Amino acid sequence: MNNPRKHFGIAALQLQLAEADNLELLLQRIQKTKLRFPWVRMVVLPELALRGVGVQHARELPSPEEQAFCRSARELGIWLVPGSMYEKCGSAVFNTTPVINPDGEVVARYRKIYPFLPYEKGVTGGDQFVVFDIPEVGRFGVSICYDMWFPETTRALTWLGAEIIIHPTKTDTIDRIDELSIVRASAITNQCYVVDVNSCGAQGVGRSIVVGPEGETVHEASVDEEIIAFEVDLDKVQRVRERGMKGLGQTLKSFRDGKVRYPQYEQGAESAALQKLGVLKVPD
Template sequence: MSAFTLAGLQLSLSASEDNFALIEQHVLATKRRYPNVQLILLPELANFGPAPRHAAAFPNATDEAYQNLAREAGVWLCNGSMFERDGDQIYNTASVYDPAGNVVCRYRKMFPFLPYEEGISAGTEPRTFTIPGVGEFGLSICYDMWFPETIRALAWQGAEVILHPTLTNTIDRDTELAIARSSAATNQCYMIDINSAAPLGNGKSIVAGPGGEVIHQAADNLEAIVVDLDLDYLRRVREQGWHSLGQPLKSFRDHPLSFPQYQGQRSSALDQMGPLAKPKANTKT
């Protein structure tokens, strides 16, 4: 077994203040309690909550604080995400730091939660990074997962583990758990879906394996989710199928069809659905 130990921190965070001191406390405490942890993943928008007013260009003081924290803890660290300002645009951007404190990857969320996540621009580039001697890791943020193309794009680039910070406090959290499992199964990857606990989120973080199996599912309270990922097992699943069953990545690779929905064509069926807008009250009697 080629074990890689990862911790997802389902934290209780504030929407009205800078959470860095609390996050720092939990990251360092996790590393002290579990010295074998190699990577720590935070929830989406962990530092300031869903507040675009905190958007800032990179690099910035908060970004540098996370670099220092990764260095002090001696871990790979994903900050969940923060709002990034780039000229007139604001992006929801996840950053990954190596144990030396270097920024190794930034990913801009491709599917903001429209029509509710207003004023946030969409990223356009799937991003992966390599942990030497371990494997390829991909980044995805919250609503991205609802679009199968995003996880498939990461698998296409070789991602074996998907880090998926989330901020969800709505009734559809159970549906997201099903999507996380199906994303893991259809792409034969590990899905590490880490949500905030109350008051920002409703928890229920999940780690799913390459057959869609549940490795761990949290409740709704604060929790440090520490799991060992077996990359040898994952590669065997990709080669032979989960329990010697389907091999979906190889079947997708070898299929001759070029799907029309990916060729820049408009769909007359989807165009009939109307504009992307918030629902209005039903005034019919």
């Protein structure tokens, strides 16, 4: 009998999306993916796939759109991470990713900790890390786009036990090639899978990427629409973390056992060097 933990099917949907209401298109693509790849147990969409940018799209959660995703997950019997959407909470707006289980229940909502400031105007950063367990499979973490530029966020998810990091992205700029380097570095230094899914078309430049715990590229997409269906091997994550990357660096053990105190994390810490950089604003 196959070990149910060993392999887990995921589909990352790099879709050609307009800066418009994409709900029906997304629901169709989710259903089509499950029909085409019946072994897939989780579907992941890009950041802000629902409507694109603009805090005017913010809705209180649960919203009718989120509930539609819940119905889809329940009908198809899948885990669903439907990218992210702008969430209105009082006077604040968050960039939020729901995590939906096969019973159609929202088991977590992750609020992007680092909005893409100064460009992602009007969005408040969250302050909670999110991990969730899939029984008999493993622990997953959630991160959104610009979060990964801050390696502390990925390390925090790893510290909390994440073996696979789901990372919806919306990048339509020339720094996509740099993001690919960050994804690879994040996977190899945290000895985990990173599933980084971007939009294409009007919303993004594509080039989604899935990287494994030894820094291996499972798949790097083109700039066109792609359904990236693949399996992760959770036993490999455990083996790499225990034995070291390629039998070499046991990074997480060294981090766990280290006694160093990082000056930037001391209570009340300030950096004279960083203060000299001035205010966070769009370049003149």
